[in-house]
Amino acid sequence: MALLEQLNKRYATKKFDASKKIAPKDLSALLEAVRLSASSYGLQAYKVVVVEDATIRKQLRAVAWDQSQITDASQLLVFAFESDFDEKGVDRFVQNIAETRKVDASTLSGYSDMMKGTLKRPKEEINIWLARQPYIALGFGLVAAAGLNIDTCPMEGFDPDQFDEILGLKSKGLKSVVLLAVGYRSAEDDYQHLAKVRRSNEEFFITI
Ligand SMILES: Cc1cc2nc3c(=O)[nH]c(=O)nc-3n(C[C@H](O)[C@H](O)[C@H](O)COP(=O)(O)O)c2cc1C
Structure with missing residues (x-):
């Protein structure tokens, strides 16, 4: 299926078929697409928690x-x-580049300093910047899932503090920002039949 056809077929799924599980091969491909997301500087200062446990998911649903x-x-x-991403995180990233690309870490000192300079901005500003990054990976996931015929629902309708508590993220310095439910639509989900509502090209694009 061509990309645009896939993107027209995808929709924010409201009702999943709970009996249908994603095959391990397809789930791996989807997660790999998420991991391949672009991120500022390439830092990937976020984690993706894959929640399968039914009991935990019941608790999460109650706060979503x-x-x-x-x-x-x-x-x-x-x-x-x-x-709590800090200069040590930058050092780990630089080490990863050096090992992956087989270059001496000292050749990356300028890049490292630039990233550390960014981290000197006010903490509030840094956290807004850090919190944006996972949304790019979310986008990669949405598009990749459509290509794999996997249905999705991106979700912000949840209590991040409660999620962090239930998932034990607080102690790891992690703050949840967005969710992606992945699976297969229920035949009873009426939303799949609705026409896409989008701004027109004229309203959406500005060509200068
Ligand atoms: C960041 C984000 C958060 C969203 N949160 C929710 C949510 O909590 N629950 C839900 O049912 N849909 C949620 N949606 C889905 C949107 O309502 C949906 O993408 C939008 O209406 C466009 O429809 P479509 O994705 O079906 O084309 C969210 C979408 C995004 C991008």
Whole structure:
């Protein structure tokens, strides 16, 4: 299927078929697409928690407006940024580049200094920047899932503090920002039949 056809077919799934699980091969491909996301500087200062446990998902649903996607999707991905990301994180990243590309870490000192300079901005500003990054990975996940014929629902309708508590993210310095429920639509989900509502090209694009 061509990309645009896939993107027209995808929709924010409200009712998943709880009996359908994503095959391990397809789930791996989807997670790999998320991991391949672009991020500022390439830092990837966030984690993706793959929640499968039914008991935990029941608890999560209770603090996510009782949305059924939380429990009925095949998996629930929780995107959480590293709220205590600091210069040590930059050093680990630089080390990873050096090892992956077989270059001496000292050749990357300019890049390292630039990233550390960014981290000197006010903490509030840094956290806004860090919290944006997982949304790019979310986008990669949405598009990749459409290509794999996997249905999804991106979700912000949840209590991040409660999620962090239930998933033990607080102690890891992680803050959840957005979710991606992944699985297969229920035949009873009426939303799949609705026409896409989008701004017109004229309203959406500005060509200068
Ligand atoms: C960041 C984000 C958060 C969203 N949160 C929810 C949510 O909590 N629950 C829900 O059912 N849909 C949620 N949606 C889905 C949107 O309502 C949906 O993408 C939008 O209406 C466009 O429809 P479509 O995705 O079906 O084309 C969210 C979408 C995004 C991008």
